[in-house]
Amino acid sequence: MEFDELKSSWQQSNQPAKTKAELRVMTKLTRHPVLKRLRIKFIIESLLLIAFLAVYNDGFDGVDKPLWANIALIASAILFIANDVAGYFIFRNPVQGSNIRTSIEQFSRNLKRLSVSSVCSAFLFGCAMILFFSSGVDDFTPLKGIGIAGMFATMMVGIYLSYKNWSGRIDRIQHVIDEFDEPA
Amino acid sequence: MKEAFLSMVEEHQAIVHKICRMYRDTPEDQEDLFQEIVYQLWKAFPDFRKEAKISTWMYRIALNTALAVFRKNTIALVFREAISEEIHPVASAQVSENEERMYAALRTLTPAEKAIISLYLDDFSHREIGHITGISENYVGVRIHRIKDKLKTILNP
Numbered sequence: 001m002e003f004d005e006l007k008s009s010w011q012q013s014n015q016p017a018k019t020k021a022e023l024r025v026m027t028k029l030t031r032h033p034v035l036k037r038l039r040i041k042f043i044i045e046s047l048l049l050i051a052f053l054a055v056y057n058d059g060f061d062g063v064d065k066p067l068w069a070n071i072a073l074i075a076s077a078i079l080f081i082a083n084d085v086a087g088y089f090i091f092r093n094p095v096q097g098s099n100i101r102t103s104i105e106q107f108s109r110n111l112k113r114l115s116v117s118s119v120c121s122a123f124l125f126g127c128a129m130i131l132f133f134s135s136g137v138d139d140f141t142p143l144k145g146i147g148i149a150g151m152f153a154t155m156m157v158g159i160y161l162s163y164k165n166w167s168g169r170i171d172r173i174q175h176v177i178d179e180f181d182e183p184a
Numbered sequence: 185m186k187e188a189f190l191s192m193v194e195e196h197q198a199i200v201h202k203i204c205r206m207y208r209d210t211p212e213d214q215e216d217l218f219q220e221i222v223y224q225l226w227k228a229f230p231d232f233r234k235e236a237k238i239s240t241w242m243y244r245i246a247l248n249t250a251l252a253v254f255r256k257n258t259i260a261l262v263f264r265e266a267i268s269e270e271i272h273p274v275a276s277a278q279v280s281e282n283e284e285r286m287y288a289a290l291r292t293l294t295p296a297e298k299a300i301i302s303l304y305l306d307d308f309s310h311r312e313i314g315h316i317t318g319i320s321e322n323y324v325g326v327r328i329h330r331i332k333d334k335l336k337t338i339l340n341p
Contacts, residue, residue, distance in 0.1 A: 001282065001285055003335065003339075007305050009282045009283050010286060010302075010305040011306065011307075013198070013283050015201040018197055020191070020194055023194060023197075023222055024190055026222035026226075027189075027222060027226040029223070032220065033216040033220060034216075034220060034254065094252035095224050095227075095245055095248045095249060095252070099315065100247055100248050100299060101319065104248070173252070175294075176251050176295050179294055179295065180296050180317060180319055182323045
């Protein structure tokens with residue numbers, strides 16, 4: 001296949017045309033595939049956190065815990081949800097610059113900020129949970145210590161996996177930016 | 185405003201189809217990307233300056249979306265897009281085969297190379313490609329030369 005044939009194939013290439021009605025549906029936010037997935041994730045996480053905050057006082061004796069542990073838990077849960085909202089808006093607006101390169105660079109900067117805030121908010125929420133549950137422990141036995149260490153280790157594994165996921169996304173975008181760079 | 189937008193996209197939708205087929209392997213991913221692009225085009229439409237070519241504007245938004253949006257984490261399945269001859273007219277079999285080979289070759293390129301060559305294949309000048317992608321006109325020429333060499337090797341091993 002010669003290059004001219006390839007060019008001709010490109011210019012003639014077409015798929016079954018979408019109708020206006022189909023295109024109209026695609027302009028609706030509810031049909032946005034990535035945002036739909038993010039929205040489901042956001043709703044599930046928010047509902048779980050709200051359910052937890054609704055029952056933690058009775059279910060986990062919140063009234064018997066120190067005030068600072070209660071505040072830390074609620075504040076970190078709100079921070080976690082706020083980070084989800086920020087992520088939703090960043091993924092909703094991937095096109096921002098006047099050309100592809102500046103737009104991808106801006107998107108990459110937003111993504112880096114979001115990755116830091118995501119990892120930090122998850123870490124803070126995890127620590128707040130551990131502090132909350134361990135704050136009421138009166139007699140600190142080795143078994144309880146192992147339990148807390150286990151919770152902390154599990155949290156760190158989760159945060160590491162989240163960090164790896166973010167790194168992969170950022171590296172992929174950075175690779176695209178590097179490709180547009182002209183050699184000095 | 186929405187009617188004008190829909191008419192414009194309906195008329196120029198081949199651009200979006202081609203980008204989707206080049207950047208995504210499976211029909212499902214291509215359909216997802218198509219929706220993403222139409223949504224981003226609609227969001228950007230109020231700022232669309234009529235003095236710009238529609239195709240320039242559509243390519244910029246569509247390529248930008250294809251490069252930035254993350255695809256779903258799914259197990260990779262290989263689909264053959266070719267349709268059996270029973271339901272595919274024999275006259276268009278050659279066209280379909282050429283298209284298959286073309287997309288297979290284009291998918292081996294890097295994301296930035298795909299963006300540059302797609303604009304070149306649709307007869308954008310080096311200056312226009314530089315303007316859309318954000319790289320200099322001279323460097324566009326260098327990149328196109330390299331991409332063409334790469335494609336020639338892939339298409340004629």
